[in-house]
Amino acid sequence: MSDYGADNIQVLEGLEAVRKRPAMYIGDVGFKGLHHLVYEVVDNSIDEALAGHCDTIDVIINEDNSITVQDNGRGIPVAMHTKEKRSALEVVMTVLHAGGKFDKGSYKVSGGLHGVGVSCVNALSSAVKVEVERDGKKYEQEYERGKPVYTVREIGSTDRRGTTTTFKPDHEIFTILEYKYETLANRLRELSFLNKGIHLNLKDLRNKDENGEFIQEEFFSEGGLIEFVQYLDMARTPLIPEPIYVEGERDDVQVELALQYNTTYNENIHSYVNNINTIEGGTHVSGFRRAMTRVFKSYGEKNGFFKKLKFAISGDDFREGMTALLSIKVPEPQFEGQTKTKLGNSEVTGIVETISSSALSNFLEENPTAARAIMGKVVLAATARHAARKARDMVQRKGAMSGSGLPGKLADCSSRDPEVSELFLVEGDSAGGTAKQGRDRMFQAILPLRGKILNVEKAMEHKIYENEEIKNIFTALGVHHRDDKSLNMDKLRYKKIIIMCDADVDGSHISTLILTFYFRQMKELVEQGLVYIAQPPLYRVSKGKDFQYCWSEEDRESGVDRLAKGGNRDSVKIQRYKGLGEMNAEQLWETTMDPDTRTLRRVTIESAVEADRVFAMLMGDEVPPRREFIETHAKYAKIDI
Ligand code: 0RA
Numbered sequence: 134m135s136d137y138g139a140d141n142i143q144v145l146e147g148l149e150a151v152r153k154r155p156a157m158y159i160g161d162v163g164f165k166g167l168h169h170l171v172y173e174v175v176d177n178s179i180d181e182a183l184a185g186h187c188d189t190i191d192v193i194i195n196e197d198n199s200i201t202v203q204d205n206g207r208g209i210p211v212a213m214h215t216k217e218k219r220s221a222l223e224v225v226m227t228v229l230h231a232g233g234k235f236d237k238g239s240y241k242v243s244g245g246l247h248g249v250g251v252s253c254v255n256a257l258s259s260a261v262k263v264e265v266e267r268d269g270k271k272y273e274q275e276y277e278r279g280k281p282v283y284t285v286r287e288i289g290s291t292d293r294r295g296t297t298t299t300f301k302p303d304h305e306i307f308t309i310l311e312y313k314y315e316t317l318a319n320r321l322r323e324l325s326f327l328n329k330g331i332h333l334n335l336k337d338l339r340n341k342d343e344n345g346e347f348i349q350e351e352f353f354s355e356g357g358l359i360e361f362v363q364y365l366d367m368a369r370t371p372l373i374p375e376p377i378y379v380e381g382e383r384d385d386v387q388v389e390l391a392l393q394y395n396t397t398y399n400e401n402i403h404s405y406v407n408n409i410n411t412i413e414g415g416t417h418v419s420g421f422r423r424a425m426t427r428v429f430k431s432y433g434e435k436n437g438f439f440k441k442l443k444f445a446i447s448g449d450d451f452r453e454g455m456t457a458l459l460s461i462k463v464p465e466p467q468f469e470g471q472t473k474t475k476l477g478n479s480e481v482t483g484i485v486e487t488i489s490s491s492a493l494s495n496f497l498e499e500n501p502t503a504a505r506a507i508m509g510k511v512v513l514a515a516t517a518r519h520a521a522r523k524a525r526d527m528v529q530r531k532g533a534m535s536g537s538g539l540p541g542k543l544a545d546c547s548s549r550d551p552e553v554s555e556l557f558l559v560e561g562d563s564a565g566g567t568a569k570q571g572r573d574r575m576f577q578a579i580l581p582l583r584g585k586i587l588n589v590e591k592a593m594e595h596k597i598y599e600n601e602e603i604k605n606i607f608t609a610l611g612v613h614h615r616d617d618k619s620l621n622m623d624k625l626r627y628k629k630i631i632i633m634c635d636a637d638v639d640g641s642h643i644s645t646l647i648l649t650f651y652f653r654q655m656k657e658l659v660e661q662g663l664v665y666i667a668q669p670p671l672y673r674v675s676k677g678k679d680f681q682y683c684w685s686e687e688d689r690e691s692g693v694d695r696l697a698k699g700g701n702r703d704s705v706k707i708q709r710y711k712g713l714g715e716m717n718a719e720q721l722w723e724t725t726m727d728p729d730t731r732t733l734r735r736v737t738i739e740s741a742v743e744a745d746r747v748f749a750m751l752m753g754d755e756v757p758p759r760r761e762f763i764e765t766h767a768k769y770a771k772i773d774i
Contacts, residue, residue, distance in 0.1 A: 148229060148256035148279040155306055158253050164309050167302055168316055170254045174202045174298050175333075177251055179324060179408065181206035182331045183462075187295070189332040192321060194312050196338050199260075199301035208267030209296050211285050220285040222265060222274060226255050227281065251298070255279045257307075258300040266291045278303060314348065319743050322352045326364070327408050327460050329357035358391035358458045365403075365742065366456050368750040368758040369395035372510060373503040377496050381488035385464050386481060388488045390421065392457035394507055397753070398517070398593050399653065400452040403742050405460040406468075406476050412660075412741050415469070415476030417461050420485030425451050428493040429511065438508040439515075446515050449618075453514035461485065517593050524598035525614060528607055540605040544569045546578040556609060556627040557667070557726070558582055560634040560643050564713035568633065571718035571726060578627065580609050585643055589650050590752035603650065612655070620657045630658060631733060633667040633725065635712040648736065649752050652744060665733040669716070669725045673708040682724050684732070 151158050159166040159173075171192065181187040187206035194200060210221040217224050229252050255261050256279040265272045271291045275282040304310055314337050321333040336349040354360045362376045372394035379390040404411045404418050411417070426448040433439050439446055467477040497504040539545060542565075548554050553576045559565040565581025572579060587600045597603055607613060611626040632647050634640035644666060651659050658664050670682035672689045676696040683689040689707065696705045710716060716724070725731050738744050750762045 148227060148252060151229065151253050151256035152278065152306070155257055159257070162307050164313075164316075167307050167309050167312065168320070170257065170300065170302055171200050171202070171312075171317060172320060173254050174200070174251055174300070175321075175324070176408070178202060178204035178206060178296070179328060179331065181296075183328065188330065189334070191334045191336070192317065194314065194317070194335075194337045194339060195299070197301065198310055198312055198339070199299055200312070201297065201299040203295060203297040205293065205295040208265040208294050209263070211265055211267070211272045220274070222263065222272070222285050223281055225251065226261070226263060226274070226276060227252055227279060229253065252279070254298075254300055257303055259303040259305070261298065261300045263299075264297040266294050266296075316739065318350060318352075319740055321350075322364075323361075323410075323740070323742065324408060325352035325354045326357060326361035326458075327405055329354050358389050358460060361458050362391045362393045362456055365401070365458070365746050366393055366395055366749070367746065368753045368755045368762075369397055369456070370754065371395055372454065372506050373500075377493065379489055379492035381492070383484045383488065384480070386484045387462040388417075388485055389460045390457065390489060390492075392455055394454050394510060395456060397454050397591070397749075398514075399454065399590075399749075400449070401456045401745055402452070403456075403458050403745070404476075405458075406466050407462055408460075409468075409474065410741060411468075411474045411476050413470040413472060413475035416478055416482040417459060417476050417485045420482040421457070421459050421489050422448065422452075423482070424486045424489035424493060428490050428497070429507075432494065432497045432504065433508050433511065436504075436508070438512060442512065442515055444515070444519060446511070447518065450511050450515040450518060453518075454510055459485070517595060521594035521598060524595040528598050528604050528613060538608060540580070540608050542581055542605060543609045544572075544574075544579040546572075546574055546576050548576045551626055551628045554578065554627040555629040555631055556580060557631045557633050558606070558647060560640060560713070564633070564635075567713065567716065567718050567721050568726070571720075571722035573722075573726075577726065578609070580605060582643075582647075586646050586650060588646060588752055589653050590748060591754065597654065603654075606650070610655075614654075620655060622657055622661075625658075625663075628663055629665060629733075630663055631665045631667050633669070633713065635714075636669050636671055637711060640712070645751060649748050651736070652738075652748055659736055659738060662735055662737065664736040666736060667725050668732045668734060669710065669713055669721075671710060673710065673720075675706050675708070676704060 155162050155166065159169045175190060175192060178187060178190045181204055182190065187204045189205050191203045192200065193203075209225055212221055213219070214221045214224050217228075229250065255276050258276075259278060261276040263274055269290055269292070270287055271289045272285055273288050274285045302310060314335070318335055321335050325331060325333045331353070333352040334349065335352070336347055338347055340348060342348055356363075359376050359378050376391045376393040379388070381388050402414075402418060402421070404414060404421075406415070406417065429451045430446060433446070461481065463476075463478060463481060465478075469475045469477040546554055555576060556578045557568055557572070557580065559568050559579055559581050562581050562583065565579055568579045568581075582602050582605075586602045587597065589597050589603075592600075609626070610630070611624045612620045612622065615621060630651075632644055634644045634647075648664075651664050668684060670684050672683040672692075674681055674683060674689060674692040674696060679696060681692045681695070683692050693702055693705050693707070713721065713725075723730055747762070750759050753759070
């Protein structure tokens with residue numbers, strides 16, 4: 134097995150299928166799929182690094198939005214593949230499933246959400262070039278839309294070794310062709326934390342910074358998950374000096390875990406299987422939770438921490454204010470769930486539970502001061518949970534008892550079909566009034582929100598359920614939290630929830646507060662793509678009876694040009710909308726609410742981990758990290774989550 138040669142590569146199927154139905158292989162042909170190509174290529178180099186043969190991976194965004202990935206591994210074998218009668222390199226590049234996985238036993242771990250391999254990238258690229266350096270020689274082969282342009286050829290000698298792949302995503306396939314630096318940077322940073330000791334470099338040849346240098350970053354982590362937790366919790370105040378760290382292996386399953394407690398009330402468990410973020414959790418997360426509950430409970434009971442409590446402690450109480458990262462590597466993962474990000478392997482639960490249990494109990498026994506701090510927090514969490522349950526029951530009971538149970542401020546729509554119904558959350562009573570006049574009452578409902586809603590990032594749970602505006606949102610939507618904090622989505626009354634705020638600083642602050650609420654308390658709605666942000670216009674330019682609305686400065690300039698018809702630009706009238714309140718009902722309808730003419734921005738979560746960090750940063754207590762974040766991101770008009 135370890136004597137891996139050209140013969141070992143299993144040959145499966147051709148690439149035509151990939152070009153016919155690309156979405157089946159890489160998810161979509163938009164932004165996500167485009168970036169997925171990079172991850173697929175990088176994953177192969179990561180595998181080479183995990184096998185112990187490579188320590189540096191360079192990713193370059195070229196000027197034409199092609200991508201180069203270079204590693205210093207052993208180099209993909211180029212020898213003749215006896216069965217296929219062509220070079221192993223060509224087989225890897227042109228046969229589906231031959232590349233990523235090779236065969237069982239040669240690689241322990243293989244990443245890639247769809248695990249499709251580099252041949253898929255080849256099929257979906259207008260041009261690919263692979264350069265292999267091994268045994269003192271340099272080889273190359275090029276492809277167009279998956280087809281080799283020439284057989285593998287030797288092009289000279291070299292004293293380095295490795296594989297360099299350059300690909301240009303096919304414009305006939307992808308609807309978006311421009312790479313986003315930040316997105317690739319986030320993924321490489323994540324990979325560096327998940328695979329400590331590997332140098333991952335990113336360089337962007339499209340732009341230079343203010344010093345005339347290309348933008349580049351190195352991602353490297355020595356501490357792995359310990360540093361990952363610290364990075365995530367940057368804006369939170371730690372409860373114990375160092376994160377708890379667990380590492381172990383059993384039956385070929387590697388388990389790594391880091392957790393820290395902070396002074397907030399949020400529970401955050403982020404989990405990975407073979408470097409894939411398992412946002413739906415699965416058997417590994419269950420194993421970890423079980424271990425936590427069992428070990429912490431028995432330690433607390435044995436040491437008399439729960440003596441004064443008049444009610445039973447629950448598993449949740451141990452996880453309040455906890456940020457945990459769990460990363461496991463499994464030879465044959467089974468992914469389930471809606472987005473195929475839930476681990477199904479049943480044997481994993483016991484493995485993670487066993488490894489975590491012994492490490493966690495050792496930690497508690499050996500660190501009595503930290504253990505006391507954690508137990509103190511747990512007791513407070515249990516007490517607060519008691520109060521929260523009462524407050525939450527009130528929200529639910531109110532819904533059940535009083536007639537329709539709907540909030541008095543809600544102007545509901547007449548349709549009862551959630552598929553067509555929309556709920557507008559509108560900043561302020563006055564804009565709410567305009568929206569009520571302007572709407573199509575058949576399918577559009579309006580809920581005005583008074584001023585700034587509660588910052589749920591900092592609030593204790595019972596405060597959230599007691600808050601008037603938040604109660605109104607729950608009852609208007611028709612949903613509540615179950616005991617495990619999941620939402621009863623089957624009762625949801627609207628399938629579009631639209632946040633409509635002024636296009637100014639206050640408005641965007643309020644949007645952010647509302648988004649924080651959705652991300653922390655109603656994540657399912659965001660995950661299912663039901664939350665949107667309305668885009669009111671910034672200007673109205675007019676000349677006589679002719680007018681147009683403008684959504685940006687450039688829009689306004691071209692509007693003024695059009696109206697001036699090459700003549701005097703001063704007669705043209707520019708009206709700047711500072712708030713929704715400055716529009717009348719008809720204007721609000723035609724610019725912002727009418728499904729035929731409006732633009733809505735759907736809120737999506739590109740990375741759950743990064744979103745967690747950013748919300749903690751923007752809405753949390755610690756001022757310095759927030760300032761730093763805002764300063765580094767000031768050049769971006771909006772914050773993408
Ligand atoms: C299998 C065997 C060998 C190298 C690789 C895979 C390999 C694949 C990739 C993909 C990207 N970078 C890579 N680096 C290495 C070589 C086995 C040998 O030399 O004996």
